Amino acid sequence: MPLLHKIAGVVIVCAVILGLTLPGERRAREKAPTAERAGNTSGTADAATAAKASGTPAPGGSGTPSASATPTGPIPAAAPAAAAAKANELGQVPVLMYHRIVKKPEMSLDRSSKELYDELTRLAKGGYCPITAGEFAGGRFNVPAGKHPVVLTFDDSTPGHFALDASGRPQPDTAVAIIQRVAQENPGFRPTATFFLNKELFGLEDGPAGAGLKWLVQQGFELGNHTMTHPDLAGMSEQKVHEEIGGMEDRIVQLTGAHTATLAYPFGSVPRKEKWARGDGARYSFQGIFLAGWRPSPSPFAEEFDRWNIDRVRSEGKIKENDCTKYCSTAWLEYLDKNPDERYTSDGDPNTVTFPKTAEDRLDGTYRARARTY
Template sequence: MPLLHKIAGVVIVCAVVLGLTLPGERQGRGEEGAAERAASKASPAAGAVEAGATTPAAGSGSPSVSPSAPIAAAAPAAAAVKANELGQIPVLMYHRIVKKPDRSLDRSVNELYDELTRLAKGGYQPITAAEFVSGRFNVPAGKYPVVLTFDDSSPDQFTLDAQGNPAPDTAVAIIQQVASENPGFRATATFFLVDDIFGMEDAQASAGLKWLLQHGYDVGNHTKSHPNLSGLSEKKVQDEIGALEDRVVQLSGANTATLAYPFGAVPGKEKWARKQDGRYSFEGIFLAGWRPSASPFDEEFDRWNIPRVRSEGKIKENDCTKFCSTAWLEHLDKNPAERYTSDGDPNTVTFPKTAEDRLAKEYRARARTY
């Protein structure tokens, strides 16, 4: 059995012990999770610039409302599409996109095209990681947000050709193609970068990052050298994250808003990764698996430990039978009440009255029920 699959098995065992849920179960946490949620409900630290996003940070601008105040009625159009903005959102995780996969995390060009086409025809609308953690994203009524994330900034994900366009068969070119074939499907994704940015020299990397940001894509931090942060000191953790952030700012002129832990490994103290004054300040941090994320408006949402779903089919050889993208997308299709369905208004949070107890209190002013 490949080493990565053995590691994945250990992760799943730990997930079960920690209370992570299988499809269809309510997501819950213990006392540590409650502490993290309390921290996550503080206003995002100033200074983090959302690459390619212009919306306010999560919860900002919402007036104070009494917890006992009645929630306003939903717009008829939102009720008609059965909006549920407390539902789950898939955050899909990709790595290399190649013609012939030879590593366990690879996806083929055809597999990416097929999965994106499935999302487009299934009513999903991509949003960026920065928009997701901000709590304000514009998804048409009745559609379902999905976050496409690509780790490690490999050349097969994005390269510009001689004419300054995404090179054929790269992830960006495939996203653009699917968007052109499916009107209304937004061409966007988030690329979690390491020091070798798409295999480009500095001048090319600068042009490439600016192209992505100007075309509505998003970039995030994945550390300089992709180490396991769980075994590093505070200084080394901050140097790894800070060095990559310095490079992105130098090349693009913009800070990142989100971080993805290499291997999904959390450092000894999570606060080391969240912020370093004058260098980086994130609004959300992503893990490596194994389930869709809670809505950013759900009281269970933990912006510092956002789960992702590995892109892969339901193969028998490993735990992707239950935990990868194909399985989860099938599950949400069969259980639409569990899925985040947009009300079409980024300024309101609409959901069925029966879900009111799940609403994070800071969003009560924006809440609408039916």
């Protein structure tokens, strides 16, 4: 083999090794490893890009200031309360990914009702405040000063996520009932989550399914798109991708009268052309897309944030499977507890983006007008 070919091979191997991201390392973002079965009004990629350039909010977008209107002078000082709270709104945000919630786990991605209760209680005691996937993707959320946003996502719309009893209340041990219970026990813990839906819709027939979806929205939960049949989109044609995503969107709109804001890729698998998933005319048009993921997401105000490839973290203990000892929720939450300077901490003001001066180089320039430092 020619010497230059050998050298090229060594360079590629080194690049791959250096690209592996361990907890807390801030390297260039790559596509995360996919789980076995992964799991939201919205602007298209083109609309969002145009809005960013012009300063005009895209449909469902965050209305970020235009680059041309961005101040170039020193960033103003943060409010004393924000500095006292050690706000860092360029820090990492855990987007937790759940699948089946059952009394006794049978599959690798299952979590028991008790495990979900324990993890949510841990989040509440740790100062986390749930927000929806759509709020996060659009950078539009309000979390109290000193608290940390967390996004709870549930894939595949299985019966253990949601069901109502004869009196119209959530069935005990379902995800919705557990979320509401933790919120009642921990004032300030917002009872919300995003459910990425497949056609089964919690195992309900169309009539009950429509009533159930409307109940969820009325109670502050969010609905997202997860395709009709949960296929691997990577090997599908443009038409098939549109059918899978559009078919699910059609059904949700038929049952609720409203579109979803975000999509979660089944298996975390990206189509051959990402634009096929982002929008299809008036049929669907997303604000953000979520991967299957193995790491917290960058802040939506950080330069490295990519709304079309948002990282998630599998909910799991520190087990060997899929390297959960480093990359699943228990390990990551422990890491962020031990390294609070790397975690997103709110300044309590949704109109400003506060962070330490040392983090200024990570700010997305379109948010500079809202930036504050200390």
